[in-house]
Amino acid sequence: MxxxxxxxxxxxxxxxxxxxxxxxxxxxxxxxxxxxxxxxxxxxxxxxxxxxxxxxxxxxxxxxxxxxxxxxxxxxxxxxxxxxxxxxxxxxxxxxxxxxxxxxxxxxxxxxxxxxxxxxxxxxxxxxxxxxxxxxxxxxxxxxxxxxxxxxxxxxxxxxxxxxLRTGAVVHARTIRVTGVGEGDVAEMLTAAARAEREVSFGSYPFGHGSVGEIGTNLVVRGRDAAKVETAVAGLLTQLAAVGVAAVRA
The missing domain is CATH 3.40.980.10 (MoaB/Mog-like domain)
Incomplete structure (x- = not known):
């Protein structure tokens, strides 16, 4: 271990x-x-x-x-x-x-x-x-x-x-920028992803609310295993595309 x-x-x-x-x-x-x-x-x-x-x-x-x-x-x-x-x-x-x-x-x-x-x-x-x-x-x-x-x-x-200092494995972080929807619209998807992959953390951070212009949510995927982070990001992008939500790597 x-x-x-x-x-x-x-x-x-x-x-x-x-x-x-x-x-x-x-x-x-x-x-x-x-x-x-x-x-x-x-x-x-x-x-x-x-x-x-x-x-x-x-x-x-x-x-x-x-x-x-x-x-x-x-x-x-x-x-x-x-x-x-x-x-x-x-x-x-x-x-x-x-x-x-x-x-x-x-x-x-x-x-x-x-x-x-x-x-x-x-x-x-x-x-x-x-x-x-x-x-x-x-x-x-x-x-x-x-x-x-x-x-x-x-x-x-x-x-x-x-x-x-004693150092550890660096945490890798990747961001998916989702436009046109709030974090409530992707909450169930993130919850399912978090349950499926315990070694990766998922966060959502809304932007643009209360202001004029584009609104949406940044999804942040973090983990010490870079390959698992990339797999999780790819999975989210596929799921978002399947339901017609515009999303790109930020």
Missing amino acids: SESPPTAAVLIIGDEVLSGRTQDTNLTAIARFLAALGIDLMEARTVGDRKAQIVDGLNALRAAHDYVFTTGGIGPTHDDITADAVATAFGVALPEHPDALAILVRRYGDDFNAARRRMARIPEGGTLIANPVTDAPGFQIGNVFVLAGVPTIMTAMLEDVAPR
Whole structure:
């Protein structure tokens, strides 16, 4: 029996996300990053800058999944409490990491103040995650990867994370664009296909509703076995053609 693919979860941290002032894009970036490595992203949560919420969310997610990625809350300001919360979740101290301190001293020179020094605090036992954009590192402890909230920085940090992960078989996805009908018109067909092929997943995503122009449904077929995905797509195309529904590979 083949080994099950690794699973992951994301914990998005920040009052600014919950308030609507900041639109989160990190979840999409992490999802695409993991998909390319064959790691299944199973869950995502968003919590505010409240230590108890972060601790509770992190402990639940790290117990349930192979990997957890946190974003946000590792900067120099008073509400950047992610490192404190992670240390509490793991039951360890939060000392200054000598390598992190050296990186920050080089980066800021005479502008290295007490606020920026907070970013050198790493939970005991943690290892640094390189930050090629602003140098201030993230860190890994156990199966948890603590990343910046700024999207450009977070994405750059993933380069140092990738080699640390156990990868799985990549999921192949194919889309069929069905025009002129809603997802309710193809629901029974998709249900039958899902029952017949358990190793392939089927999804439907309507488009154009409530707007002027073409309406229809995108059917998405996903699976780790590329041949089975292609067979499922061919089967759906044949069935759609048989009932006179216009459909093409997107």
